[in-house]
Amino acid sequence: MPEARALEISGLTVRYGATVAVDDVGLRLPAGQTVALLGPNGAGKSTILNAALGLLRPAAGSVSLFGRSPQDAVRAGCVGAMLQHGGLASDARVGEVLRLVRRSYPDPWPLEDLVSTAGIDGLLDREVDALSGGQRQRVLLAVALAGQAPLLVLDEPTSAMDVEGRRAFWTTMRGLAGRGHTIVFATHHLEEADAVADRVVVVAGGRLVADGTAAQVKSGTTGRTITFTAGPERPVEGLPGVTSAARAGDRVSLTSIDVEATLGALLAGGGRLPDLEVRGASLEEAVLSLTAPVPSGGTR
Amino acid sequence: MTALLAFQLRRIGRNRQYLLFTVLLPALFTIFFTKIFGAQAGGAANYQDFAGYYMTSMMAYGALGAALGATIRLSFDRASGWLRQLRVTPIRPAQLLAADVVVGALLTLPSLLVVALVGRFVNHVQLPLSTWVGLVAVLWAGSVAFVALGLLVGLVLEERAAGAATGIIGVALAALGGLWVPVEAFPASMRTVAHAMPSYWYAQLGRDVAAGTGLPAVAVGVLAGFTAVFAAAAWAVSRWRPMYAVSG
Numbered sequence: 121m122p123e124a125r126a127l128e129i130s131g132l133t134v135r136y137g138a139t140v141a142v143d144d145v146g147l148r149l150p151a152g153q154t155v156a157l158l159g160p161n162g163a164g165k166s167t168i169l170n171a172a173l174g175l176l177r178p179a180a181g182s183v184s185l186f187g188r189s190p191q192d193a194v195r196a197g198c199v200g201a202m203l204q205h206g207g208l209a210s211d212a213r214v215g216e217v218l219r220l221v222r223r224s225y226p227d228p229w230p231l232e233d234l235v236s237t238a239g240i241d242g243l244l245d246r247e248v249d250a251l252s253g254g255q256r257q258r259v260l261l262a263v264a265l266a267g268q269a270p271l272l273v274l275d276e277p278t279s280a281m282d283v284e285g286r287r288a289f290w291t292t293m294r295g296l297a298g299r300g301h302t303i304v305f306a307t308h309h310l311e312e313a314d315a316v317a318d319r320v321v322v323v324a325g326g327r328l329v330a331d332g333t334a335a336q337v338k339s340g341t342t343g344r345t346i347t348f349t350a351g352p353e354r355p356v357e358g359l360p361g362v363t364s365a366a367r368a369g370d371r372v373s374l375t376s377i378d379v380e381a382t383l384g385a386l387l388a389g390g391g392r393l394p395d396l397e398v399r400g401a402s403l404e405e406a407v408l409s410l411t412a413p414v415p416s417g418g419t420r
Numbered sequence: 421m422t423a424l425l426a427f428q429l430r431r432i433g434r435n436r437q438y439l440l441f442t443v444l445l446p447a448l449f450t451i452f453f454t455k456i457f458g459a460q461a462g463g464a465a466n467y468q469d470f471a472g473y474y475m476t477s478m479m480a481y482g483a484l485g486a487a488l489g490a491t492i493r494l495s496f497d498r499a500s501g502w503l504r505q506l507r508v509t510p511i512r513p514a515q516l517l518a519a520d521v522v523v524g525a526l527l528t529l530p531s532l533l534v535v536a537l538v539g540r541f542v543n544h545v546q547l548p549l550s551t552w553v554g555l556v557a558v559l560w561a562g563s564v565a566f567v568a569l570g571l572l573v574g575l576v577l578e579e580r581a582a583g584a585a586t587g588i589i590g591v592a593l594a595a596l597g598g599l600w601v602p603v604e605a606f607p608a609s610m611r612t613v614a615h616a617m618p619s620y621w622y623a624q625l626g627r628d629v630a631a632g633t634g635l636p637a638v639a640v641g642v643l644a645g646f647t648a649v650f651a652a653a654a655w656a657v658s659r660w661r662p663m664y665a666v667s668g
């Protein structure tokens with residue numbers, strides 16, 4: 121492989137009719153990185169990945185894979201992908217599908233090893249139409265891995281898997297990263313991003329709203345959550361350190377990047393803070409806080 | 421390419437319905453109708469004419485059904501997401517289309533051969549060997565029009581609609597083109613309709629060759645024209661809506 125980045129997206133904008141699905145997104149993946157695209161449904165994760173694969177034509181921006189156009193990179197066998205709307209050939213056996221895909225790549229994954237890595241032992245002679253949802257998903261993973269491509273693009277790879285299947289999948293992903301593959305995967309399972317990715321990119325409303333390690337996304341952007349009970353007469357606006365405030369009935373919850381200053385100000389007037397709780401944010405809350413205040417543009 | 425071809429052929433080979441409708445059914449029709457109506461023809465010469473005529477019609481019927489049935493499978497592969505999955509492998513969409521064209525063309529052969537064998541050995545149609553070869557060859561070549569039509573239907577319509585449309589188109593081509601009932605038995609207005617059908621000219625191609633009168637220029641021209649129109653339309657549709665687009 122040339123010394124180019126595995127994936128480089130800049131200024132990517134995708135429109136579906138009047139809807140802006142992806143708005144001026146830039147993303148650079150050095151070779152060897154494992155990146156999770158994290159965000160709620162409709163955030164634009166799939167659209168970004170589909171544009172990266174050349175499956176749709178962006179309104180603006182550019183995409184390059186190892187310094188080539190998506191189409192050239194795909195044809196050269198640099199990419200393996202698992203798509204959300206991907207499928208398998210009917211009237212075919214799993215082994216036939218894998219053989220066909222493997223031989224289209226210059227350096228295919230040895231079949232036996234591929235079978236055990238994707239967890240499809242005993243399925244090679246099975247008719248594609250007779251697979252269960254989870255088996256199907258693993259066969260699609262095997263199809264994505266079949267070419268031993270340097271870049272793997274996986275769109276919600278575990279969506280039809282149970283907890284066990286998901287954990288096995290994470291182990292596979294870590295193994296692949298260890299072999300030097302660049303992996304970018306979309307998910308809305310936060311634990312998955314936390315468990316597998318070196319880097320988490322949070323997408324909301326068609327934009328990138330955070331980018332860093334899971335720990336950075338958790339700590340840097342959200343701080344802590346302070347909740348207490350207070351009537352509407354108690355003002356919670358303009359407190360030091362508070363980045364967002366919400367009220368649900370009598371329950372006030374504040375997100376603060378400086379808990380001490382916030383609490384100091386709240387308690388300064390000698391007021392009480394009944395039912396006070398202070399919690400560190402989970403990745404889930406981090407993502408919620410990142411994705412909630414984004415203005416409406418783009419989400420469906 | 422050969423791997424893709426083998427893969428596609430194996431898939432269709434597993435589909436028993438396909439084999440039933442494209443090979444067995446025309447063969448049974450050939451026997452059934454020739455035995456019933458041919459027996460009433462009176463006289464050995466008339467029987468020969470009828471048996472030859474009907475065999476050619478059924479060869480055309482089987483072949484066009486096989487060509488349509490093989491190529492509209494494109495719409496099934498789009499609906500299942502298989503085409504989209506292949507789009508992110510090094511296999512090119514053009515290779516895929518080429519494979520489907522070759523598969524469609526190859527699969528008309530069993531229908532043509534089986535019906536011809538039934539005609540020869542069950543219905544005792546007598547033709548010189550060179551005529552037999554010419555008849556199969558010309559009907560095989562002419563089936564390209566229906567391969568193109570099937571691709572067009574497969575590209576335009578969604579899975580279920582394409583399946584239904586192929587059935588209807590197959591019946592319309594056979595009935596209106598005079599493959600089931602000879603055009604000579606049609607009222608004049610229906611005869612005009614028949615002359616607008618590619619299936620009529622396709623069968624005509626075979627009949628003229630079987631009769632030993634050589635290649636009919638008009639039939640060849642009309643079929644070539646239909647093929648060009650279907651292929652151009654299929655090409656235009658594939659530009660407008662890529663094969664890997666999510667269906668629906």
